[in-house]
Amino acid sequence: MQQPAMILRESLAVLRAQARNGTPVWDLGVRLFHWLLVASVTIAALTGFFAQRSALQLHLIAGGIIAALIGFRIVWGLLGGGYARFASFAFSPPSVLAYGRQMIAGRTARYLGHNPLGGLMVFALLAVLTLIVLTGTVTLGGLVKQGPLAFATSFAGGAQAIGLHKLLSLLLVAMIAAHLWGVWFESRREGENLVVAMVTGAKSHIEADPPRWKAHRRLATLICIALGAAGTFGITALANLPGLGVPPATQDPVYAEQCGACHLAYPPSLMPAAAWSGILDHLGHHFGEDASLDAPTIAHLRAYLAANSAEHWDTLPAVRLRSSIDPADPMRITATRFWRNMHRRIPAATFASPKVSSRASCEACHRDAATGRFAPQKIEIPEASE
Amino acid sequence: MNLRPILLLAFAASLTGGATLAATNYASERAAIVARYAAEAKQANPNFHGFSADAGKAFFLAHPGTGRPETPSCTTCHTTSPRNYGRTRAGKQLLPVAVSRTPARFTNLTKVERWFKRNCNTVYGRTCTAQEKGNYITFMESQ
Numbered sequence: 001m002q003q004p005a006m007i008l009r010e011s012l013a014v015l016r017a018q019a020r021n022g023t024p025v026w027d028l029g030v031r032l033f034h035w036l037l038v039a040s041v042t043i044a045a046l047t048g049f050f051a052q053r054s055a056l057q058l059h060l061i062a063g064g065i066i067a068a069l070i071g072f073r074i075v076w077g078l079l080g081g082g083y084a085r086f087a088s089f090a091f092s093p094p095s096v097l098a099y100g101r102q103m104i105a106g107r108t109a110r111y112l113g114h115n116p117l118g119g120l121m122v123f124a125l126l127a128v129l130t131l132i133v134l135t136g137t138v139t140l141g142g143l144v145k146q147g148p149l150a151f152a153t154s155f156a157g158g159a160q161a162i163g164l165h166k167l168l169s170l171l172l173v174a175m176i177a178a179h180l181w182g183v184w185f186e187s188r189r190e191g192e193n194l195v196v197a198m199v200t201g202a203k204s205h206i207e208a209d210p211p212r213w214k215a216h217r218r219l220a221t222l223i224c225i226a227l228g229a230a231g232t233f234g235i236t237a238l239a240n241l242p243g244l245g246v247p248p249a250t251q252d253p254v255y256a257e258q259c260g261a262c263h264l265a266y267p268p269s270l271m272p273a274a275a276w277s278g279i280l281d282h283l284g285h286h287f288g289e290d291a292s293l294d295a296p297t298i299a300h301l302r303a304y305l306a307a308n309s310a311e312h313w314d315t316l317p318a319v320r321l322r323s324s325i326d327p328a329d330p331m332r333i334t335a336t337r338f339w340r341n342m343h344r345r346i347p348a349a350t351f352a353s354p355k356v357s358s359r360a361s362c363e364a365c366h367r368d369a370a371t372g373r374f375a376p377q378k379i380e381i382p383e384a385s386e
Numbered sequence: 387m388n389l390r391p392i393l394l395l396a397f398a399a400s401l402t403g404g405a406t407l408a409a410t411n412y413a414s415e416r417a418a419i420v421a422r423y424a425a426e427a428k429q430a431n432p433n434f435h436g437f438s439a440d441a442g443k444a445f446f447l448a449h450p451g452t453g454r455p456e457t458p459s460c461t462t463c464h465t466t467s468p469r470n471y472g473r474t475r476a477g478k479q480l481l482p483v484a485v486s487r488t489p490a491r492f493t494n495l496t497k498v499e500r501w502f503k504r505n506c507n508t509v510y511g512r513t514c515t516a517q518e519k520g521n522y523i524t525f526m527e528s529q
Contacts, residue, residue: 261478263474263477284507288455288456288457288475289454289457289475289508290454290507291504292507356477358477360475361477
């Protein structure tokens with residue numbers, strides 16, 4: 001255990017010396033931004049590309065941090081000093097092209113801040129990240145009916161946005177690869193480890209004019225606090241609006257009592273009107289049970305279910321279930337293609353376990369099943385062994 | 387004047403009184419339903435001698451083999467002891483049928499009739515007689 005500690009102490013000493021002796025380039029804001037962005041993009045990418053739906057909450061937190069970091073970087077790019085300022089690395093297109101040609105020819109000048117291509121990459125990364133956050137928010141609003149755009153985004157809109165979100169995310173991965181290659185290439189060419197420079201903030205072996213821009217720290221802090229507060233307030237207020245096409249959380253009391261006696265009073269939004277009608281027509285043979293009711297109660301339920309069936313709502317379960325009814329078993333939610341696909345990884349033992357006991361008890365794992373929303377964050381699958 | 391003891395006493399009295407009243411109501415409502423089944427049973431059988439908890443128990447535990455394969459017995463959902471919580475085939479927990487555990491059992495005629503109609507059909511494949519219903523409730527009252 002002593003050796004790693006020693007290596008760490010020595011490395012820190014080297015970094016400190018480098019920071020002391022070099023020319024300060026990247027201020028604390030830029031460095032913190034960079035490494036927090038690396039961390040949050042890594043989490044967002046891992047949860048987005050590989051994780052199960054239940055990891056959505058982590059993905060959303062990472063996305064929120066990325067959005068805040070972008071906001072900070074824009075403020076700091078306009079008000080920060082030295083090489084943090086956008087103006088210090090915003091080069092004209094001809095000069096970027098010229099730099100590219102020189103680089104290919106192998107005779108480029110050294111830059112203390114970003115070189116023209118590197119600067120362009122910073123802007124491109126910020127733009128693509130912004131688009132990813134925006135398309136992600138539209139996706140969240142349309143498909144999950146959560147977040148600031150849920151009140152205005154249709155399922156179809158969310159379905160389109162998720163395609164763009166994925167495409168942009170792949171583009172981002174390619175850009176990160178290019179960025180890393182650029183860092184490696186320039187590090188080798190300049191004979192200076194640029195990754196270390198982004199940690200210490202200092203670069204060496206270079207003479208350059210001192211940066212022209214003064215940092216407006218106090219103003220930038222004030223603007224960040226104001227934007228953060230306004231953003232948090234606005235997003236929370238918008239997220240609290242009722243989602244577009246989301247059914248009310250409360251059910252008809254007769255439906256809740258009669259149908260909730262033996263099973264979860266399945267939200268009417270889960271099945272199309274034809275399925276509900278068929279169920280009411282065959283209550284004497286109700287999935288192996290006799291669930292017969294008197295005619296006035298059936299009439300009441302028929303009206304309620306017809307007015308609240310899946311066709312009337314825009315939630316993911318409503319849209320997906322109504323379009324994947326099994327014609328051979330049209331009244332059974334668990335027979336739909338969508339249901340079977342979503343639960344394909346759940347072992348039979350889990351369904352048979354005492355805490356679940358039936359494929360029909362949605363609420364055993366979906367803590368918000370009664371609302372018809374089935375949010376990914378509300379899934380808690382009991383251990384099969386219990 | 388200190389009103390606290392008086393208020394507390396009044397609160398306790400109203401709680402006890404409310405609980406007693408509710409229990410009395412449940413008991414009298416259940417008695418009315420049993421009396422109704424007794425009258426029906428007498429009409430069907432002049433030799434009717436009242437209800438039997440033992441016969442109700444046998445009825446509850448039986449596997450008649452005349453109902454639906456999914457529900458061969460009352461015990462399929464209610465377990466072999468009426469004092470236990472039961473579970474429907476769809477996974478929902480059922481309150482114990484035993485009156486001592488669920489005092490509101492057999493106090494609403496519409497409900498009682500609805501469930502005898504359904505469950506006699508699925509377990510016995512027929513309607514139950516007034517004698518069987520009365521035996522069943524008497525058994526559950528004894529539990």
